Amino acid sequence: MTPEIWLRLNAAKLGSPFEGMFIKQVLAHLPGVDFAHLQAQAPFQDIDGRQRYCDFSYEVPGHFKLAIEIDGFDKRGTGTGMTHEDFVDWQRRHAALVSQGWDVLRIANRDVRDHPQRCLQYLTLIMKQSQLGQLNRADQGSLGELQRSLQGAQAAQESAKAKGESLEGALLEAHKHVETLNNETRTLKTSVWAFAFVLVAALGIFTFKDVLLNREQTTTLMPRAYSSAGGDSCANPISWEEAGQHVGQRKALMGPVVQFTTRESVSGSPTFITLGVAYPDPARFTLVIWGNDRSKFQSILSHGNDLLSRKVCAVGVIGEYRGQPQIILSEPDQVAF
Secondary structure (H helix, E strand, C coil): CCHHHHHHHHHHHCCCHHHHHHHHHCHHHCCCCCHHHEEEEEEEECCCCCEEEEEEEEEECCCEEEEEEEECCCCCCCCCCCCHHHHHHHHHHHHHHHHCCCEEEEEEHHHHHHCHHHHHHHHHHHHHHHHHHHHHHHHHHHHHHHHHHHHHHHHHHHHHHHHCCCCHHHHHHHHHHHHHHHHHHHHHHHHHHHHHHHHHHHHHHCCCCCCCCCCCCCCCCCCCCCCCCCCCCCCCCEEHHHHHHHCCCEEEEEEEEEEEEECCCCCCCCEEEEECCCCCCCCCEEEEECHHHHHHHHHHHCCHHHHCCCEEEEEEEEEEECCEEEEECCCHHHEEC
8 A cells, every 4th residue: 555545545544734735745654664554543442441542553463563742842732831730641552552562652742843853763763673683583483493303302312221122213304403493593592683784774874855744634624515415514514512423534513602712822823723522522523624725715814702602614524633633724615604
């Protein structure tokens, strides 16, 4: 699966522009990566039974489990960073992943944007360690077989002595088998060093081309001619309360505005328009306008708190971020009051 196909299938699950940048500027350049093993917003439970989500998981069953988190400094948009409660929750989340057998890589969103090569080096080293671990396990298996062969030969010799019989021929065959296993073990060790040398050499000559840092929209807009059936237009919208039943679908949705806020200190400088019930109620529905698109909506956003209690109809792909349904607005004709 190519990065482009993966992004089309998972755009609605990405929680910030930095997650899209990570796919395009970092993971797409990782040698040997298979996007079929990559999952966005991967669910897991902590020891309290609480449902949590990891930004990305990359798992090759029986060989490799890596959880990747793209972290921002200010989770609540206060400009002061994490509170003590945020820090404790962050540690518990990390511990839950590690205790379930995951390797965890946390990357700052600024490094994704400004230093993608550094992020790529982290991932390359982790992949190299995984490959070396597999080869070492193969070595251990061969050595174990060698030991079992020697033990079998010794047991046969002791049995022969007890019976007064000579097992020189059997011992000779056993030693030949041991020598064969020794040769195979030396070959495996040579392969380990050769693999490490090639990988380090590849890192030394790898260079990045300039990559545009324009954020890719996390939803792909369809043509503006909306169908009048099945909640696909504002003439016949679904209720905001039904949004969770239509994740991944393009729908027209209506509900009352109960909260309106802009978070300049949060990555992407989003504006949140909350429908139905206010944050942090888990039943809420959110319209998101990223900072790069906000100027298109000035005629609407200039009303500020006057939007409260007014009914709004929004059209777009219903995505889901950490269990909460949302629509990303990028054009003014997606919304009507």
